Structure formats: structure tokens, C-alpha cells
Amino acid sequence: MIVALMFWAFAALAVAGGIAVFVVNSMARATYALAVSFVAVGAMIVLLHLDYIGVITILMMLMEMAIMAVFMVMFTGMNPALMPMDMTHHKRRSAILAAVVFALLAGAIFLIPWPARIGSPAADLTRSLGDAIMGSKMLVMLTISPMLFATIVAALVLANPRGRYDRYGDRLDRRTADGYPDPDDPIRGGIGR
């Protein structure tokens, strides 16, 4: 009973947070309203006894939103991110799209013939999750990981304003008189490279 009540309370919080994202007029508030929504979802997952996935969802979403706030403020045009602004655009098309997607998903809940449960959950769900990832689903992970990694590297290369030719000029092996690399950096890193 109490668990069911908590589940619904978190569900309401998740939806309210999602709505708040588009109602508030500041980038920071929108970002952290989204964070609240995701944390509520994470708490719901914990209530379903999927402790690891629930807590990891909370962890990842908080981290993601902290980083996203930085990028939103950094890359949003002139400086509107620091001023009150409307969080919505293309309102009519978005509303139609949202209504159609909602109708599809909600309809699916009732129309899909859900299978009955077979067997019972493992005693230690975290362990069985780890076994699945490192065992039968290893091929999937091995395929996804390099692609994700390549995406990160590619994004960094695209976003990085200064490549190695900016740092070293035409001679990439440029050295100082005492044999250390001699990049043309505005700020040097912590280990003197």
C-alpha cells in the first residue's frame, strides 16, 4: 500500500517536473526541472526492486543535467540563456506530434497482448544484470561501445577549436632547447606537456 502510494507520488512528480521544463522561463530551472523528473523516475525504478538500475539512473541523470546546464548556457546564442526566455518553439507542430505519440503509446498499452510472467526474478538482480551484460549480451555491448566511443571522439574533434597543427604549427615534433614538447598553448596542462 505504502509502496503503491510512493510509486504514484513519484510518478506525479516525474510528470510535474516534465511539465515544468516547458513552463519555466530560465535555462537553469528548465534543466533542473528535467533532473527532478528523471530522479523521480529513478526512484520509481528503485521501488520496483531494480535497485542498481534505479540508483544508476539517478546518478547518470544528475551528472548529465549538470553538464547540460553548462552547454546550454555556453552555446545558446548571444546570452539569452542568462535572461528569462520561452522554453517552447514550433508550438502547434510539437503539440500535434506529442498528442499523436501519446495516443499511440497509450493505445499500445491496451492493445498489445502482454505475455504472462514466466518464472520468477533472480534473487540478486544486480548480479544477473551483470551476468547478462558480460555474458549473453556481450556481443551487443561490444558493438555499441566502440560506436559510442567513436561518437564521443568525433564530437570532441568537431568541437575542439584548436587541433595539433594549431598547437605545434607545421612541425609536430617541435621541442624546446632542453628537449620538451613546445606547443603554443594559451594555458598549459598540469603535467607540463
Place this chain on the structure above:
Amino acid sequence: MSSPAAMAAVVLLPVGVAVLALAAASVNGAVNARAEGGAVRDGFAAPFRETARLVRQQRRTLPGADSLLWRIAGAGLGIAAVLQVVVIPFGAVWFADLPVGLVWFNAIDVLLWALWWLLGWGANSSWSLVGGYRFLAQALSYEIPLMFALTAPAIGAGSLRLLDVQAAQHSLWFVVWMPVSFLVYMASVVAFSSWGPFQTALGPDIGTGVLAELSGIDRLLVLGGRYAVLVAGAAFSVPLFLGGGSGPLLPGGIWVVVKTIAVLAGILAVRRLFPTVRPDRLAEIAWVIVVPLVLVQLAVVAVIVGVNRGAL
């Protein structure tokens, strides 16, 4: 959690964290006073005087400040500290036995990213915002080494539950065969508390950054919350690396507190040995030197656990 335990968690833990935080601030004040040639007794009293002053001080807010987020973040530090401490087993006594207690700690320390940045953002002051960004830049450097450092005790115990981690150390404390993880963990605790060599977010070069516009009770909550987070980090090192409640004569719960105080004293003692590290320099140190070191530590731990079929 039974209801007496729940009551104790609600009353005992916040008070305990607050008392230890005040003690840490007091000792730190004394060390500062001694270094500056003042009276040590004044140093001990400094946090009490500051508390009395801030409680009476009127709260000041700049026009355009995002007070809601600012105040949430200020109050959040202390709450985050208690949320971390609540999953720590005190010997055979515990308040909340989470099957993934280790990941819980990690999630709450990521919450600190949000809190420190929001503190910088909410004030509507450039210097505060610079401080908030400095913290995030620093967080990018310490978080990955911290996550790997936390993985070592989990591998050693074969579990994310803190009771199991504590039990796996009954013959040998993890700090003995995971020294790199322990050091990285302690440095990260200091870093997520914005303290010691990692306090550029509050640096005097940016007019005390995040703290610049804080006044009255808000400032007290942040200054106290910062020490509370430090206490929580020190307390968490006990079940992770220092054998939890194991020790002769005294009950386990007392040993956890004693070890926490010892770790805190260590942090306070070595603080002055290190210069402040700028976040932009820390990034390269953390990613090029510390991450490989922690990975080697993890490999060593994994091989030992594999060969030994369990913790040493």
C-alpha cells in the same frame, strides 16, 4: 529499517554529522590561527563566533537572483551529507541496508555537482558563476578516478552492499592492498567538498566565488554543509577501506566514529602540505596520471580476488 532505527536515523545522524562538522571546522580554525600567529583558542572558537554572527545577520539577495535554486542548493549540501551517512553500517548496527549502497554514495556525490553549480548560478553574480563553473571543471577531473577507486572495494567484496564490503575485510583491511584507491578516494572527498587544495570554486582570486554573495543563514548552511560533506566522505571511507566497525573492546559503532575522526584529523593535518590546484591543470593530471594508476590498482585487485577466490 524498523521504526526505532528510523527514528534514530532521523534524529541521531543529522546531529552527529553536524557535531563532527563543527568539530572539524573548529580544529581547522585552530590550525589556521596557529599558522597566522594568532591565539589558538580564538581559532577553536572561530566557527562558533561565525555561526552566532551569521544567524543574526540579515539575508541579502541581489536583484535578479534565482533565489529558489540558490536556496535549494545551499540547504542541499548538508542533506546530501546525511543521505550519504545513512547507508553506512555502524558495526552490527545500521540504519538503511541498501543492496547498492556503494552506488548510492556515488549518486549523491554527483548530486553535489548540481548543488555547487546551482550555488554559483543562483546568486546572479559573475564571480559566483565563475566559481560554479570551476567546480564542474574540477568535477570532470575527479569523478572518473573516484568511480574507479570505488570499484576496487566492490571487486574485493564481490558486492555493492556495504555490509558485505565491511565483512570482506575481517582478516585484512582493504586500505592495505588498495592504497591507490584509498588515496584517490580521499582526494576526491576533499575535491567534492570544495576544500583544501581543491577549493578554487571558493577561491579568493574570484572574490570567494560561490560564497561571494551568500549571507546570513544561507552562508551558514553552505559553510557548514561543506564540512558536513567532508565528514560524510571521511565516514564512508571506514566501511570501504578501514574495516568498518572492526576493532578490539569497544562496540563496532564506536569504532566507526573513532576511525572517522582519525580520517578527518588526517585530512586536516595534510591540508597545508598541498598548494591549490587549478581545475584546468588538474584535468591533465587526473586523466593522464591518476586514471591509469587507478586502473592498474583495479587490475591488481581483480587478479588477487581471482587467484584467492575472494578477498585477502
